Amino acid sequence: MRSAASLSSLAKLASLVLLAWATPASAEAVSPRPQPMLKWVPADVPPAAAPSSRIIFVHKCPITGCLIHPGPNDSRTDTSNIPTQQVSISRFKQSDVVWSKMMDCVRATYAPFDITITDVDPGPNVPHYENIVGGSSGSELDPEFAQAGGVSPFTCAEIPNSISFTFDVYGPDPDQLCWTVAQETAHSFGLEHEYNANDPMTYLGGGPPAKRFQATESPCGTFSSVTCTCTQKATQSSYKSIVAMFGPGAATPPTITIKSPTAGKQVQPRFVVRVNAMDDVAVDRVELYIDDLDTGVRATTPPYLLVAPEGVTDGAHTIEARAIDVQGVPASATVDVDMGPPCTASSGCSGDDVCVMGTCLPGPDVPGGLGDSCTANTECLGAQCLGDASGNKQCVESCELGAAGVCPSDFNCIAAGNGGVCWYSGAAGCCSAGTDPTGPLLLGTSVFGLVLLRRRRRP
Ligand SMILES: [Zn+2]
Known part of the structure; x- marks a missing residue:
């Protein structure tokens, strides 16, 4: 497979992408879905310190199609530097239900960030990123993208008012469409492919159908794990990159349950609290409180096991497990227990x-x-x-x-x-x-x- 070690310049990134596109056989071996693409383009405008917009307009191509003019990239004037001539992207043919589910998925995918997702055109006077959804084939945009599932311009940095594309080639599958919308729009923020099947920046099959930007560090790469081309670092975290650009969005707390001990259970010194905790992005840690006091006991990886410290007195206590996600949002679960004496090898424990x-x-x-x-x-x-x-x-x-x-x-x-x-x-x-x-x-x-x-x- 292609190795990033030989890719020393950004210009070569374009050849990587086109190579990937030009070898559909190897693409299909990994994942048969039509894949999102990116296209290296010189930056029209130097990237700004702050993002140029916090709006992503997901543009459902109407029956009259989406007219795209060739020229410097600008969503406000429907101008794109990807086609070489004026083109029309044909209408999105899937049902309103598919569209609505896809939009829900895109909103959920971007919910951890201070970014608004809309399918209403912000108009020519409001800076925005745009993803055009429609077209029975990428060849409607340019013959170069006949096999693609989508395409975005790409410069390893934010492209203000970028126009990217998601082609209507997945059928009535909101998750596949959402995956491509998320990947193409994030390419316009300078993110590259990530070798992590949970992340929308991936080409890998086998992950969950609904992908979310991951807070973990993952290798870059399309068909193999490689050093990241833009940063020359070993890994990329799509979540960290986007949150660094836009800041966090409305908080979504983790979900947490205490599996054991169960309510009213008699516990012994150094009892173990087993916790299930999940989050749309990632759980940072789970903390153990007893009677509202922080024990200092922490678990950072599942399964979350927290061993109660010494010194918990006999009698009734309230156990609280508190999960904190990577955005710092907490959620907690409590259970009342009864502290008893230590058990012995032959007595003091019930059930199994x-x-x-x-x-x-x-x-x-x-x-x-x-x-x-x-x-x-x-x-x-x-x-x-x-x-x-x-x-x-x-x-x-x-x-x-x-x-x-x-x-x-x-x-x-x-x-x-x-x-x-x-x-x-x-x-x-x-x-x-x-x-x-x-x-x-x-x-x-x-x-x-x-x-x-x-x-x-x-x-
Ligand atoms: Zn891509």
Whole structure:
């Protein structure tokens, strides 16, 4: 594949784009959708310090078509430097329902930014970006774009009053249309292709149909992961780039729920709060409060697990988990719990819970609980899946090596990495000293045999 290392000048970016376009076979191998394009053009106007407008006009071509004049790029006068002669883009043929859903999607995609999305023409006196939607083929604009799903002029910087295009080649598919509108308009802000299937700047298939500008750093690239051509940096964050230009939009808080403990549950010292948190862009962190006091406990990556600090007194407490998104907008969920004494290996926990280090945690009969078989950390409620030398893997929880009663019956605290983990050893027990195996769960053969016989707990 083409490598960005050989692309030393911006002019070569244009050849990259045209090469990509000229090899539809490789494009189809990655993703069969008609792809948005960009076209290198000299900047008509030097980019301004502040954006020239906060309006994106999504122009639904009417039955009379959209007339485009050749010339210096200017949405206010329907002039574009992409066609070489006057052209008319034919009407958008999909239903009003498709249009409305597409507009909802474009608004949601740009909601994190101080940008207004409209399908009403702001007129010749108001600076605006414009995306023209219509045309049965890109060849209506220029034969060069016969295979394209859309096209935008591109200069690695904001193009004031830019006109970009989304062709009516996806059928009644609001998400595909929205993806292209988002990509083309953002090309006009100087963003390049991103190698991240969640982001509208991508060419990759396989991601969610509704794409959002991602706050994470992603490699650039169209058909392979490459260094970003405009910035010569390894990565681009479309969200950060656009928010830096336009500032944040109306806040959309994250959604958050506390999965456990459940309301009224008796908890033990160092109990674990499991949180589901999501956001339209990204969750920055989840914070743990107890009785309105910030514990300082934070989780920054899912699954969000927050371990309550020492010192929570016996009795009733209100637990609050607070998710904060990358725009700083919080959302919270609370649950009332009852702090009890520490559990012991044999008593103090109810239901399918088992006692680890004095705290009740989901046991082997709960999917992802301690001792359940697993193949990856994400399958375990405690986010730890470890295996022995033969590849037998189970969900584990940390324990203190050499201490008594730190793991439930049928489990032993064995060495793993720098500490210990509770490892299911069967009713027969094993590891008399509790610390026999050494190294990263390289179990001795006696233990190993018992592990092999362990029944698979998950239904
Ligand atoms: Zn593109």
